[in-house]
């Protein structure tokens with residue numbers, strides 16, 4: 007008790023910054039409750055969209071990853087959602103980070119990520135960014151062509167290189183093979199060049215495409231990686247020690263639970279520990295951590311009721327929302343997702359459905375979120391909830407026409423909280439963290455009894471250095 011009190015005292019300063027909000031009863035839809043509390047906090051006059059971020063989902067996902075792929079250390083792909091609180095939560099959980107640019111590297115370094123925990127994953131990098139990586143001691147980086155090798159030789163010959171091999175990813179939500187990855191016909195020559203230029207090949211990377219639907223995509227990719235390992239050995243290179251299995255994992259639990267055991271089996275079969283005792287297996291999940299961590303709230307700030315354009319007698323409700331294709335909903339174009347609006351007010355949910363069109367706020371006629379949709383009629387000023395909008399949304403949005411990207415509002419409801427609440431019979435608390443606040447799992451009271459993510463290969467970077 008004494009010990010706990012002094013620990014409480016120590017963290018008091020930090021804890022006092024955390025606002026404990028209204029309790030949530032078991033069985034309530036925590037996303038809707040959190041969204042309503044966010045709006046209460048911001049006030050009725052708010053005209054900007056809101057991203058309601060559940061840091062508890064980050065913890066859930068880390069736990070899920072540890073359960074199914076304990077020997078693969080995740081490096082969060084920052085591009086997917088560069089939210090600082092999400093990054094901090096992942097850092098606390100022992101994750102590494104996948105950065106694609108100098109700016110992303112800067113973001114994570116400023117949050118305390120160590121250079122050894124970063125993989126610089128863009129296969130084609132500007133010279134200035136490579137030089138920056140060198141200045142910061144970030145050595146692990148991918149490449150997929152000879153021109154890049156010459157560039158690295160000139161700017162950062164000490165770099166530890168990952169040869170990114172091309173994947174057959176035609177069934178993925180977002181294929182990448184058109185743009186990235188070395189074809190098998192080039193591997194031998196690239197390896198020879200590495201030797202000639204006296205560069206360091208650390209291992210192999212691949213990406214099966216973002217939103218991978220078929221875990222069988224990992225089979226040829228892993229076989230290809232294995233082949234590069236053999237080629238390197240054949241050419242008398244030092245044994246390769248890094249296998250980077252990229253991103254592509256779904257953000258929903260059921261999807262991951264289908265894919266992950268298949269990947270684990272393939273890794274165990276194709277890269278058994280007995281044969282590759284020193285191998286560090288890493289990955290670059292983005293969507294997996296971000297997709298269900300943030301939900302979007304948009305306001306129908308304008309409304310018009312007009313006759314349908316198709317000649318029917320029905321009227322169509324046109325809503326103009328404060329976020330659109332140039333903001334969070336760019337995911338419709340670039341990430342090929344189907345989005346689902348849901349009236350936020352409980353009473354609104356009960357109203358009969360009417361035909362409507364949902365538009366983004368800009369003056370561009372192309373800025374249409376849903377052209378034809380059936381949903382309960384809304385009044386001007388009502389809010390709409392869009393679930394699971396964390397991955398590839400605001401990250402790629404802009405302020406075209408002067409419209410703002412969402413404000414973030416943070417809370418935490420994790421499986422751990424729910425379990426605690428069931429065990430103690432008390433409602434679990436939602437916690438809001440103010441922007442910029444230092445939050446740690448300890449200050450948030452998370453994972454008091456469970457260990458942070460330290461998978462078998464956690465020391466991979468220090469071992470490398």
Ligand code: PLP
Nearest residue numbers: 083216217253254290291292293
């Ligand atoms: N790694 C690289 C090199 C990528 O380009 C991407 C996505 O574009 C990712 C990882 C993350 O992919 P995902 O969000 O599908 O996990």
